[in-house]
Amino acid sequence: MAQTDNKNHQYRFSGHELVLHDVSADRVLPGLLVRLGYETVFIVCSRSINKNTAIVERITNCLGARVVGLTDKVGEHSPLGNILEAARAVRDSKADVIVSVGGGSVMDMCKAIQLCISENVYERSDLLKLQFTLSDDGTEMLTTSTAVPTIRQIAIPTTLSTSEWTPVSTPIDEQTSLKARFVVPYGAPVAIIYDPDILAQTPLRLLVSTGIRGLDHAINTACAASPHPFASLLAEQAIKLFMENLHLLGKSGNRQAYLNCQLAAWYTGMGQMSVAHGFSHWMVHIVGPYGGVPHSDASCVMMLAQAKWLEGWAVEQHGRICGMLGKEQSSFHEVLSELLSALGMPRYLQDLGLKPHQLEEMIEPALQHPMVTLNNLRPIRNETELRAILDLAWNVH
Template structure:
């Protein structure tokens, strides 16, 4: 499909009812549950959060009898088998809300669980029938689910990649090792709790890489092929906040740096569903499962390659960001490279441990992916285009 341009940009409200920032989760969560009338909590977290931090024990204590179930069986990229098992568990304990504590994999899993419960889809084949379709102009992902939401999510993010701001869930299919693609009705969390003390317990390397993933989302919003002025304004401020505060997370991060990075995810999330994103956002979904690479690490490399690809094609967008960063005379990709180097993040496909043979295996799946070759400000439509931008990812 060729790049398509809709008649006008559209702003999409994400369905959140409460966003609480710079607050203790143990104080805020009971208050949110009471506000929404929830009494039966099913908690989803990663194994590391459950066993290597005090977060879950503290939440257990504040929830008391409201906690009716918990799972920490959340594999990388949210395998469908984990999704289906957790959905059955939440159904069996009659949970009326899911509380997620974690990063993108945890929140993705919770969104897919919501879809299972709302649709009564508790096996792989039934769930996979509910994958999204594209709008006629190729710029919007549309749900195929018609069931009203029977359960919602409250998110307590522990990373910075902005999954809490979308209804999109992309768990990995255990059988094919490909990403399933769902747009979940009311899939954006009903409430978000940003607790900087919880963020401070995330390993710095993970925090930094997910911050780059959030930065990549903001850049894709600012450099969208169909921009929206409100979304661009939020994205440009988010880029500035990420760039200025991520380096401060390398040591003993201050509360100010942590809260500013959480603000950056908030600003990014408020706009990212309103405009189509380009190559670096979606190619992560190929490089991750095919290369066995964490999404956020892949985002570092692909973000840099995309900035090089767009040099001369996104001058107004890059100029505004460069000015905000007080670096008006430098190429945008050079600014990004310096940030990645400072944060000790991967900058090339070699840094990800990928061979040229392995990357070659990704060409066909990338061309078949419904989004990778769509909506790029500088077109990426053919095998030649795809190889050309990937070639830029072999060197910093």
């Protein structure tokens, strides 16, 4: 049965100053820099965006001499080596703000760059000492950084995974294949620019999969072990927008679907830092690097497995969401399975190309991860229960 006595009385705002929605990034960015008092810019973007679109060229042209540096060396999951190299370049450029153009890996990289510069840390071992700690009750991630933040980022998201809404950065440590975990003071962007025409240039499958990642964040907020009423309200509206619009992306003349998905990311982001997320949010940090699959693809599978795991435990939450979607007669996991099938997204670990031995290799890192087994509405307390939920992600029957 659901735990109805766990209440969260704290709402956490991530520290943004401005969100610009339904705008053209290259038109508003020069004025935004003036408004925020920035003069010199270092651009961090993905290589695919830099090489395959005119987005970065348009932004550099509109900023002119304000641009003092650029890197597109951003690997999948933001490798620490790339972060440290870029941090030195940003430091040497003397830029006073970073403009990120890309998805979660790009924005996470910029947060870690901010941490390096503020702490004056440019070696792997020193950076890893700054990983977050947990509050005594295990529900809140606490920064270990004590330096005054010296640089911020302005984010131009090209995906829907909502990284622009958190100060958390989880880059991969190439030496261990594990995710590092940082909470960066003022790591959430000082401003976000939501340009739907830029979003529409992201390859459709990638965009949809990151939308599922954003949806998973919203579901974790709505079905949290310790929910917050404001965060739940926003999350439920985000779920509705995602589920009604993801299948419309890529359809001719459906610009509004891109706007609605960006609104869904906004609603999700405004609430997700105020509650502790559960299994599906964190297990992708194990599946991604160990299985060699993108976070967003892993989210599809973990999101569905978690919905099955919570059946009978999140009756009120699942019932409210299904009712909102006009699916009162369906279980929530059935609704999610139908969505994933319609979008052509993976539903099981086999769909990700994983083998049984890879799943076995993930058990111990998942148990050792500080968050995977915490803060779940239906508890995951030991290896037996972890294997039970992973079995739901593995079996096709």
